[in-house]
Amino acid sequence: MKGFRQMVGGAIRLERVEKTYGGAGGVQAIAPLSVEMRAGEAVSIVGPSGCGKSTLMRLIAGLDAPTRGTISIGSTPVDGPVPDIGIVFQRDLLLEWRSVMGNVMLPAEIKRLAGLEVRAGELLKELDVAGFAGAYPWQLSGGMRQRVAIARALLTKPALLFLDEPFSALDALTRDQMNVLLQRLQTTQHVTTLLITHSIAEAIFCADRVLVMSGRPGAILDDIRVPFDRPRRLAVRETPDFTAIGRRIREHFEKAGVLVG
Numbered sequence: 001m002k003g004f005r006q007m008v009g010g011a012i013r014l015e016r017v018e019k020t021y022g023g024a025g026g027v028q029a030i031a032p033l034s035v036e037m038r039a040g041e042a043v044s045i046v047g048p049s050g051c052g053k054s055t056l057m058r059l060i061a062g063l064d065a066p067t068r069g070t071i072s073i074g075s076t077p078v079d080g081p082v083p084d085i086g087i088v089f090q091r092d093l094l095l096e097w098r099s100v101m102g103n104v105m106l107p108a109e110i111k112r113l114a115g116l117e118v119r120a121g122e123l124l125k126e127l128d129v130a131g132f133a134g135a136y137p138w139q140l141s142g143g144m145r146q147r148v149a150i151a152r153a154l155l156t157k158p159a160l161l162f163l164d165e166p167f168s169a170l171d172a173l174t175r176d177q178m179n180v181l182l183q184r185l186q187t188t189q190h191v192t193t194l195l196i197t198h199s200i201a202e203a204i205f206c207a208d209r210v211l212v213m214s215g216r217p218g219a220i221l222d223d224i225r226v227p228f229d230r231p232r233r234l235a236v237r238e239t240p241d242f243t244a245i246g247r248r249i250r251e252h253f254e255k256a257g258v259l260v261g
């Protein structure tokens with residue numbers, strides 16, 4: 001485990017990565033793209049629908065191979081599924097027949113890791129669902145289910161946490177709560193986080209850096225550092241600096257014609 005942790009603990013580096021589905025004449029999802037993410041950094045990716053955000057995440061996770069270019073994590077090239085990575089999707093993918101604790105402990109069972117019960121309990125507490133450890137997913141609200149999915153993703157202390165539009169199906173208030181919770185987790189869990197979102201405010205609030213993607217084939221239009229201290233309160237969204245970053249992102253989309261203001 002320690003050796004592996006060293007392997008995935010480093011920076012994520014993409015060099016001239018391209019992805020075309022379906023061979024020559026197929027759908028070019030990612031244009032040649034180079035970017036680096038530091039270990040422990042929280043990065044959001046925001047971009048129009050179909051621009052290749054999920055593709056990019058799948059490539060970094062090693063779940064799909066680039067057509068051209070290279071990806072490495074630390075000093076190790078990504079040439080297959082990256083182990084020790086927690087992934088959260090829009091659908092929580094909880095197993096309905098398992099309790100909350102049973103769902104959170106699933107990665108430990110699959111990887112045959114013993115002694116993670118205490119960590120599971122701590123994560124449920126940190127995510128404010130400790131009182132529901134014995135409940136079943138169908139007894140929980142959407143926001144609570146997603147908290148459990150995040151606890152499950154973090155159980156084995158992954159170096160990387162990837163979230164693909166995790167809060168898109170939640171109501172606005174619950175989504176705000178989840179944003180506060182995610183940025184709190186990023187400071188307590190010291191995990192490199194990659195968040196894909198359609199929400200400009202969410203992208204800024206949750207991250208140290210926002211990558212703005214163009215329409216397909218996806219390229220990086222802008223790379224914006226987010227300067228706010230942590231922990232962050234929602235009120236930061238009303239500050240002039242936050243508004244200015246939001247405007248800068250929106251202008252990219254307006255210029256590209258994907259957002260009419």
Ligand SMILES: Nc1ncnc2c1ncn2[C@@H]1O[C@H](COP(=O)(O)OP(=O)(O)OP(=O)(O)O)[C@@H](O)[C@H]1O
Binds near residue numbers: 049056
């Ligand atoms: N397995 C696949 N085979 C063929 N084309 C695909 C495949 N996966 C994605 N695509 C295409 O690649 C492009 C990028 O898709 P991707 O899902 O990465 O975009 P996205 O930015 O995550 O979209 P959204 O915001 O709508 O979720 C799209 O045109 C999509 O139709």
